[in-house]
Amino acid sequence: MNECSGAALKTLIRMQQNEIDEYHIYQKIAATVKSEEDRKILLQIAQEEASHGKLWGKYTGLQPKPNTGKVFWYSLLSKIFGYTFALKLMENGEDKADKAYTSLIQEIPEAEKIAEDEERHEQALLAMLDEERLQFVGSMVLGMNDALVELTGTLAGLTFALQNNRLVALSGLITGVSATFSMTASAYLSAKSDNDPQAVKSCLYTGVMYMITVALMSLPYLLLPAEAYIPALIALLVTVTLIILVFNYYISVAKDYNFKQRFLEMFVISGSVAVISFLVGLVIKAWLGIDI
Missing domain, CATH: 1.20.1260 (Ferritin)
Structure with a gap:
């Protein structure tokens, strides 16, 4: 030695x-x-x-x-x-x-x-x-980000408009499933118009990421009691933050991107939409005089 x-x-x-x-x-x-x-x-x-x-x-x-x-x-x-x-x-x-x-x-x-x-x-x-999954990062980001922006706003707005977790979950899932098919079809047509030979796989990655995000975001409203809409909203915001955190960490490591910049950008966009939709939900509820 x-x-x-x-x-x-x-x-x-x-x-x-x-x-x-x-x-x-x-x-x-x-x-x-x-x-x-x-x-x-x-x-x-x-x-x-x-x-x-x-x-x-x-x-x-x-x-x-x-x-x-x-x-x-x-x-x-x-x-x-x-x-x-x-x-x-x-x-x-x-x-x-x-x-x-x-x-x-x-x-x-x-x-x-x-x-x-x-x-x-x-x-x-x-x-x-x-790696195949890294070839479709753009499709994955499209599906996840679109679901985050649309559903965060929708669920946050419905939370205070309906004040019932079961109704919010029902509305969110119907909206989410419909939007998944719409998003998948749009992604396919967009890729096809660009003569992308991987159009089918591209749209599938978009649709799967969209549906997974919808399911995770709807979970708090399904698990918590119907009247616990405030805790459900808080759990939703925590879930959204974790989804953004985990996904952007994955991308930053696999593709050498700036984690902090991408995380903050997506978080601010989704958070802003949630706040705006929350306010819109309160305004519409008061305007229509609905008390559920």
Whole structure:
């Protein structure tokens, strides 16, 4: 075993564990990837991670086992959000390793080559962005954002106009389902007019995202008592915020977008519509003299 300082040894043990974990993560995810080209890239990176782990083992004298919890977590993320999101999220954590490599170069010259390998990993992953779901991000954003803007306003307005969660849920779901079919048809016709060969898939992604968003937003009105319309409205706003948060975080990681900017933009638009619709609901209710 090669000698190195105590501080460097602690860093090496941590980095060796990380390399072993990532080797198993790349191997596990590669086995589920349909694209032959992407699978080859992932397996190549996995082998490089394994070689890095062996190199650090010369200095640590250890042969650590993979962190099964970490391997399972990133494998699960890849199944839910796609392998591009899971792997880029993992690779983003390697930014912290850059400083560690720099501090090790004086004692361990090999650290410089490994740092270069890690940079290549990131570039290779960026070039792999051909996952089907990422090809239709625009369609997904269209479906989700349209549902958020339309249904947030509709449900917020109906909440104070009807003051009954069951009636609000009924009206919201009818509106949402009808709007889903309308939105899906419009997305198909729009893509078809642009001679998009993927018009069917494009409209399906739009429609599915629209329907999922409608279902999540209607849930508080279905689960809470009929008279608890204020808590339902609060739950709706929390749900809308979480939908925007999770989706924009996913997109920011997978496509390298500015998370804060996109989140605030979508949140402000949906929130503004909700406030305006809430006020409109009160005005119309008072104007028509309806008391439910």
